[in-house]
Amino acid sequence: xxxxxxxxxxxxxxxxxxxxxxxxxxxxxxxxxxxxxxxxxxxxxxxxxxxxxxxxxxxxxxxxxxxxxxxxxxxxxxxxxxxxxxxxxxxxxxxxxxxxxxxxxxxxxxxxxxxxxxxxxxxxxxxxxxxxxxxxxxxxxxxxxxxxxxxxxxxxxxxxxxxxxxxxxxxxxxxxxxxxxxxxxxxxxxxxxxxxxxxxxxxxxxxxxxxxxxxxxxxxxxxxxxxxxxxxxxxxxxxxxxxxxxxxxxxxxxxxxxxxxxxxxxxxxxxx
Amino acid sequence: xxxxxxxxxxxxxxxxxxxxxxxxxxxxxxxxxxxxxxxxxxxxxxxxxxxxxxxxxxxxxxxxxxxxxxxxxxxxxxxxxxxxxxxxxxxxxxxxxxxxxxxxxxxxxxxxxxxxxxxxxxxxxxxxxxxxxxxxxxxxxxxxxxxxxxxxxxxxxxxxxxxxxxxxxxxxxxxxxxxxxxxxxxxxxxxxxxxxxxxxxxxxxxxxxxxxxxxxxxxxxxxxxxxxxxxxxxxxxxxxxxxxxxxxxxxxxxxxxxxxxxxxxxxxxxxxxxxxxxxxxxxxxxxxx
Numbered sequence: 354x355x356x357x358x359x360x361x362x363x364x365x366x367x368x369x370x371x372x373x374x375x376x377x378x379x380x381x382x383x384x385x386x387x388x389x390x391x392x393x394x395x396x397x398x399x400x401x402x403x404x405x406x407x408x409x410x411x412x413x414x415x416x417x418x419x420x421x422x423x424x425x426x427x428x429x430x431x432x433x434x435x436x437x438x439x440x441x442x443x444x445x446x447x448x449x450x451x452x453x454x455x456x457x458x459x460x461x462x463x464x465x466x467x468x469x470x471x472x473x474x475x476x477x478x479x480x481x482x483x484x485x486x487x488x489x490x491x492x493x494x495x496x497x498x499x500x501x502x503x504x505x506x507x508x509x510x511x512x513x514x515x516x517x518x519x520x521x522x523x524x525x526x527x528x529x530x531x532x533x534x535x536x537x538x539x540x541x542x543x544x545x546x547x548x549x550x551x552x553x554x555x556x557x558x559x560x561x562x563x564x565x566x567x568x569x570x571x572x573x574x575x576x577x578x579x580x581x582x583x584x585x586x587x588x589x590x591x592x593x594x595x596x597x598x599x600x601x602x603x604x605x606x607x608x609x610x611x612x613x614x615x616x617x618x619x620x621x622x623x624x625x
Numbered sequence: 626x627x628x629x630x631x632x633x634x635x636x637x638x639x640x641x642x643x644x645x646x647x648x649x650x651x652x653x654x655x656x657x658x659x660x661x662x663x664x665x666x667x668x669x670x671x672x673x674x675x676x677x678x679x680x681x682x683x684x685x686x687x688x689x690x691x692x693x694x695x696x697x698x699x700x701x702x703x704x705x706x707x708x709x710x711x712x713x714x715x716x717x718x719x720x721x722x723x724x725x726x727x728x729x730x731x732x733x734x735x736x737x738x739x740x741x742x743x744x745x746x747x748x749x750x751x752x753x754x755x756x757x758x759x760x761x762x763x764x765x766x767x768x769x770x771x772x773x774x775x776x777x778x779x780x781x782x783x784x785x786x787x788x789x790x791x792x793x794x795x796x797x798x799x800x801x802x803x804x805x806x807x808x809x810x811x812x813x814x815x816x817x818x819x820x821x822x823x824x825x826x827x828x829x830x831x832x833x834x835x836x837x838x839x840x841x842x843x844x845x846x847x848x849x850x851x852x853x854x855x856x857x858x859x860x861x862x863x864x865x866x867x868x869x870x871x872x873x874x875x876x877x878x879x880x881x882x883x884x885x886x887x888x889x890x891x892x893x894x895x896x897x898x899x900x901x902x903x904x905x906x907x908x909x910x911x912x913x914x
Contacts, residue, residue, distance in 0.1 A: 374748035381749070398768055463661030470882035470889075472843040475859070477850065478866040478874050483682055558757035562847040565759065566863075574760070578851075581763030589763045593756070600755030 400587045405594065408587040426595065428571035432488060433553075433560050433603070436495025440556070441549055444500040448507025449537060465504065473498040473559045477566050490567040491560060498559035499552030506548030510541030546615050550608040557600050573599075684872045689879065692872035706861075711880065713856035714845060717773060721780030722841045726834065729785050733792025734822070743793065754790065758783035758840070759847045766852060775852040776845065783844030784837035791833020795826030828901050835893040842885050 382402045388394045389401035412422035450457025451465075473494060480490040514537075522536050564574025577592035666686045672678045673685035680688070696707035736743045758779050765775040803821050812820070849859025862877035 369744070373745060377745050377748040378752065398764075459661075463665045466658060467662055467665060470886045471878055472846040472881050472885065474843070474847040474850070475862060475878045475881050478862050479682070479871065479878075481866060482869065482871070554755065557755065558759070561757045562759040562851075565762065566847070566850055577760060577763045581766045584767050586764070586767060589767070593760055593764070596760050597752050597756040600757070601752055604755045605751070 397586060400590065405587050405590045409591040409595070412588075412591070422595075424571045425573050425576045425592075426599070428488075428568075429560065429564065429573045429599070432491045432564075432572065433495055433556060435488075436492045436560070437499050437549065437553055437556055439492070439496045440499035440503050440552055441545070443496075444503030444548070444552075445507050445541075445545060447500075448504040449511065449533075449541075451504070452508045452511030453537075465501070468497075469501050473555070474562050474566070477563060481567055486567055486569045491563045491572070494563040494567075495556045495560050499549070499556040502552035502555065503545065503548040506544045506551070507541050510544030511537070513544070514540045543615050546608075546611055550604075550612060553603055553608055557603060561596060681869070682871060684875060688872050689875045693876045693879075696873070696876065707876070707880075709856050710858050710861045710877075711884070713853075713860075714849065714858045715884070717776050717849075717857065718780055718838075718841045718845045721777045721845075722784050722838050724777075725781050725784035725788055725837055725841070729788035729837070730792050730830070733789045734796055736789075737793045737796025737826070738822075740797075750786075750790075754786050758844045759851070762848060762851050771852045771854050776848045776857070779848040779852070780841045780844050784841035787840050788833045788837040791829045791836065792826065795829025795833070796822060798829060799825035831893070831897055831901060835889065835897075838888055838893065839885070842881075842888065846881060 385394075385399070386402050389396055389399060389404075409422065413420055447457070447461050451461050476497060477490065477494060480493055484490045484493065518536055518540065519532065522532050527535065560572075561574040564572035565578040568575035573592055573596050577589045577596075580586075580588035580592065669678070669683070670685045670687055673680050673683065673688075684692075693707060697705060736746065761782055762775065762779055765778050769775045769778070799822055803825065804817055807817050807821050845857075846859040846862075849857040850863040853860035858877045858881055862874045865871075865873035865877070
């Protein structure tokens with residue numbers, strides 16, 4: 354029974370996974386192209402997709418722009434990963450301090466409730482004064498945007514840990530360092546990864562806006578903002594498409610793979 | 626790890642040992658929230674006055690308060706400026722949020738009820754969802770120029786997708802059986818919509834509204850920095866940068882946080898209490914919804 358229905362399921366699966374998205378995204382693009390070519394819609398505000406992809410292609414090539422696209426993507430990804438890495442390390446430490454120590458809770462809890470409600474990008478002008486234009490400011494914005502989710506999830510992870518695990522480790526004579534790396538970190542890892550995943554979504558949004566406000570040379574946010582000053586619509590649309598694709602890849606492919614591996618190893622899924 | 630076991634124990638004991646005197650408990654909770662913050666502000670004040678923190682980057686809370694009252698009460702050109710900024714920001718965020726709710730909720734119900742349409746549209750939606758709303762700003766700047774239209778559209782896009790997504794999830798989470806039950810008892814479409822779909826999807830709907838308003842408010846800051854002409858809290862903060870007027874920046878940051886919190890806890894917290902709690906209670910008596 355199942356042997357007969359299996360290939361059919363596979364066929365439906367490939368149809369849903371590849372054909373549906375292809376048509377769902379392709380059909381509007383084809384329509385748009387036709388409308389733009391026939392002149393039914395404003396060609397300046399809505400340039401044809403072929404022109405947009407042509408511009409993107411030119412930016413990766415060896416023409417005047419000489420692979421400038423790679424630099425934009427590279428800088429954006431570098432800032433995202435640097436900020437995210439910082440948020441993961443510091444957020445985990447702060448979360449553990451809040452979850453396990455009294456003084457940590459005493460110091461960091463009020464700081465959290467003071468800073469969390471502030472929209473991340475509101476810090477940009479102050480960071481600009483403090484650190485100047487470019488990498489430092491944008492990385493710091495990414496760090497702020499991502500760290501709260503990491504901290505909150507680490508705290509939740511610690512609250513859901515079994516105290517007896519500590520007792521076992523202690524009674525077997527584990528040192529503090531061993532408890533940290535062998536008990537706490539594996540114990541909170543599923544939560545930590547959920548936190549990083551959620552944080553990466555916020556971070557990506559914040560990064561693009563921060564690059565518009567505080568970047569001076571490269572970055573996808575900078576690219577589209579600069580293009581708007583020259584009214585270069587094809588570059589803006591090309592940037593938007595790149596940002597959407599990269600955001601999708603980060604959220605679903607990168608973080609999804611990370612999550613899948615932890616779920617496979619630990620057998621837990623953290624719902625938040 | 627003595628502390629760990631202690632905290633775990635208090636975590637178990639606290640709910641039962643806490644005396645149940647309604648309003649007073651809320652007051653204690655509020656105190657627990659506010660006292661450490663007040664202490665922190667006091668430390669900050671002392672640190673600035675003692676010269677340990679540079680006042681030209683992190684001004685003392687008293688300086689920020691003084692600047693805020695100056696922006697409201699002073700008799701110069703600044704008179705009432707702060708209120709103008711607040712009003713402009715609130716107006717934009719609320720109009721954007723209202724528009725997104727008006728469009729996203731009916732659309733969400735439609736997509737939730739028509740799984741085939743949803744299947745064909747979901748690839749586009751999942752591509753649009755991680756796209757930051759602020760990224761639309763350059764196109765809108767070219768199309769509309771600076772001003773309210775651009776800002777409101779950006780905030781609308783920021784709020785639209787969370788509301789839409791939550792509505793779809795909420796409608797899809799309503800079980801087919803409960804719809805069949807109502808229909809087999811002779812319920813009309815109206816009954817299904819008002820008595821099954823709406824209450825069933827309400828928790829997701831309200832959390833979507835909450836998320837949408839939060840996104841609208843957070844997107845607003847960036848949009849105002851990029852596209853505001855003369856008013857708005859984001860504009861105020863960004864314009865203050867040119868004069869190195871750090872106190873004004875902190876006035877703006879504090880107000881953005883306070884208003885955001887007031888909306889989240891004051892409006893949506895109360896809404897959640899009065900709807901989800903109520904409906905959830907009734908559905909719990911009748912068994913699983």
